[in-house]
Amino acid sequence: xxxxxxxxxxxxxxxxxxxxxxxxxxxxxIYNLQWFRQDPGKxxxxxxxxxxxxxxxxxxxxxxSLDKSSGRSxxxxxxxxxxxxxxxxxxxxxxxxxxxAGTTVTVRA
Amino acid sequence: xxxxxxxxxxxxxxMGNDKSIKCEQNLGHDTMYWYKQDSKKFxxxxxxxxxxxxxxNETVPNRFSPKSPDKAHLNLHINSLxxxxxxxxxxxxxxxxxxxxxxxxxxxxxx
Numbered sequence: 342x343x344x345x346x347x348x349x350x351x352x353x354x355x356x357x358x359x360x361x362x363x364x365x366x367x368x369x370x371i372y373n374l375q376w377f378r379q380d381p382g383k384x385x386x387x388x389x390x391x392x393x394x395x396x397x398x399x400x401x402x403x404x405x406s407l408d409k410s411s412g413r414s415x416x417x418x419x420x421x422x423x424x425x426x427x428x429x430x431x432x433x434x435x436x437x438x439x440x441x442a443g444t445t446v447t448v449r450a
Numbered sequence: 451x452x453x454x455x456x457x458x459x460x461x462x463x464x465m466g467n468d469k470s471i472k473c474e475q476n477l478g479h480d481t482m483y484w485y486k487q488d489s490k491k492f493x494x495x496x497x498x499x500x501x502x503x504x505x506x507n508e509t510v511p512n513r514f515s516p517k518s519p520d521k522a523h524l525n526l527h528i529n530s531l532x533x534x535x536x537x538x539x540x541x542x543x544x545x546x547x548x549x550x551x552x553x554x555x556x557x558x559x560x561x
Binding site: 377428432435436439442443 | 491500540553554
């Protein structure tokens, strides 16, 4: 059974600080890794997809890395802004995504 | 232009009733999904259809029946609703095994 863990569960940082969100998984199978953002009461917005053959993906201030050998993915958000406050979820799989419980981020102005 | 849309957004109903949630995607994707997010915000897959064929059916009570009339639509019908069915249900779609795009969710409350 595939398990996805996200630590910490919550994070509060001052505006401008870089964010580092961690995601770990227990299996070494070849799966994609996808990062999402969820705002309160809203749906999920896809941020980045790292395909199983890739090691990282970048979009603007966001960078995500994937290390299958250690079973870890990291999402970096540079120069955080209050608008980055949300819950960030990582998910692993192909057709069937297994989600972590998420990290709730608060960026203080 | 909403990529993945769901109706209704909110659904309040009594125990024992039967209800449906509709999902449509205009992305031309082959695969569609239903996920459930419980009160602890944990997301778990329920079903997946690829080109109108069921490919994933997790351990879900058979009161839940998905129906895919065409590859752009995946509806979820729930019979004999129970209190424990209260949750947010998300529809998603993808181009086979690639990036999944989620709808806005349907918040179901069973009283």
